[in-house]
Amino acid sequence: MHAMNDLSIHPQDGKQDEAVAQPALSRSMVRRAIFASVLGNGLEWFDFLIYGYFSKIIAQVFFPGDNAFVSIALTLATFAIGFFVRPLGGILLGLYADRVGRRRALSLLIVSMAASTLLMGLTPSYATIGIAAPLLVVLARLLQGLSVGGQFATASAMLVEYAPPGKKMFYGSFNMSSQAFALLLSSGVGWLLTTQLSHAQLVSWGWRLPFLMGSLAGPMGFYIRHRVAESPEFEALRGHDGDAAPRQSLREFFRANSDAVICAMGVIIVGAATNYVWHSYLSLYVERQLHLPLSSALLGAFVSGALNLFLFPVSGKLADRYGPYRCFYPVVIAWVICAYPLFHFVITQPTPLHLFIAQMIATVFLAAMSGAHPGMLATLFPVRNRSTGVALSYNIAVTLFGGLAPLTITWLTHLSGSSLTPAFYLIFAGLLSLAMVFFTKSGREPGVSSASADVC
Structure with a gap:
């Protein structure tokens, strides 16, 4: 966003980012990279989401106990553990991607995630191996968290750096569409299993099938490593004489990019809270609070994923045309206003139809808010530390307001007894996002960025 500031602090970086000729790429290579x-x-993301859908069953298999609330809380705490290590994974893998390239980092991330998901699917139950079972689950979640910590940032950087001028938000939106694909796939598989298998079959072996499926992502990592070219902007930064880009310390990074980090976190918070409340937490909410079948939530999530495959790119195109921040403010304000009535609509008459209608409305808002997120975050940072900047800001925001959302809302609902707790949580997240973006220079003056100039 504030590339003029970056040019003044790192004049050589700016020259590299703007002046070095980028290698020509064929259309087939661009399509292959995307x-x-x-x-x-x-x-x-399929691997990461599926844990939330089957959290109640995972609680029975790995965290048995006489108190159902404690059992669920332990399962959700394990879910949150994966998010606690995401900032660390984001920093380490972001630095790695900014040093050796987006392609090699993506390859490593996908292979690591596949291995951790396979571990999750193959771990015996608590009844079989005792305390070792939940410990292995925690280990799998730690590995998943480290892997996914760098995924969004590296994939966003790859897509935006392949984008031609004026299409960075649109190209970046494909990263959000990939998350919609994950939601579509994970909810579809979850709905199929919950409707076709008995509860005993789900607990015994059915819940493991999605994790074993997710481990098949491993070969994609090798494909990226050997069949996809490095992003042209990173190649321009690296130059033709060296194998790695110039090093930069975290102190130098924060000195140059602290304003952008705060703005990026503000951009992400409301979308992360909305995504995890309406998708990950909803599967638990409809059973415990609304007393509706899990299949109702999964059906709505499946349709939401299908819609967002197309809505996210539309949102990215609109951000390219009108400017991402001109779209961001009115959409978030409208969502803050609508969050409470939407939950009230479902709670007063908790039927599958009302739940489905509310999910569709939330889907449209989520797409409008989040479609441009990858492009917005990537253009906030210069090429030399783009993956680090996006990974750090994105993962801190998602950890605090996404990964902790199910546990936080469950705890607050347990204390207050109010079924409207998720609505108040979303309102708070929206107001915080607006404040953090507005009170940063990057959010108030997006027009000063050369990256933004390319976009709009």
């Missing part, structure tokens, strides 16, 4: 980034990212 396809690999989107499919690889989608399969990673």
Whole structure:
């Protein structure tokens, strides 16, 4: 966003980012890079989302106990563990991607995620191996968190750096479409299993099938490593004489990019909260609070994923045309206003139809808010530390307001007894996002960015 500031602080970086001729790429290579980034990212998010859908069953298998609330809380705490390590994974893998390239980083991330998901699917139950079972689950979640910590940032950087001028938000939106693909696939598989298998079959072996499916993402990592070219902007930064880009310390990074980090976190918070409340937490909410079958939530999530495959690119195109921040403010304000009435509509008459209608409305808002997120975050940072900047800001925001959302809302609902707790959570997240973006220079003056100039 504030590339003029970056040019003044790192004049050589700016020259490299703007002046060095980028290598010509064929259309087939561009399509291959987009396809690999989107499919690889989608399969990673499938692995991550499926844990939330089967959290109640995982609680029975790995965290048995007499108190159902404690059992669920332990399962959701394990879900949150994957998010706690995401900032660390984001920093380490972001630095790696900014040093050796987006392609090699994406390859490593996908293979690591596939291995951790396979571990999750093959771990015996608590009844079989005792305390070792939940410990292995925690280990799998830690590995998943480290892997996914760098995924969004590296895939976003790859897509935006392949984008021609004026289409960075649109190209970046494919990263969000990959998450919609993951939602579509994970909810579809979850709905199929919950409707076709008995509860005993789900607990015994059915829940493991999605994790074993997710581990098949591993070969995609090798495909990216050997069949996809490095992004042209990173190649321009690296130059033709060296194998790695110039090093930069975290202190130098924060000195140059602290304003952009705050703005990027603000951009992400409301979308992360909305995504995890309406998708990951909803599967638990409809059973415990609304007393509706899990299949009702999964059907709505499946349709939401299908819609967002197309709505996210539309949102990216609109951001390219009108400017991402001109779209961001009115959409978030409208969502803050609508969040409470939407939950009230479902709670007063908790029927599958009302739930489905509310999910569709939330889907449209989520797409409008989040379609341009990858492009917005990527253009906030210069090429030399783009993956680090996006990974750090994105993962901190998602950890605090996405990964902790199910556990936080479950705890607050347990204390207050109010079924409207998720609505108040979303309102708070929206107001915080607006404040963090507005009170940063990057959010108030997006027009000063050369990256933004390319977009609009």
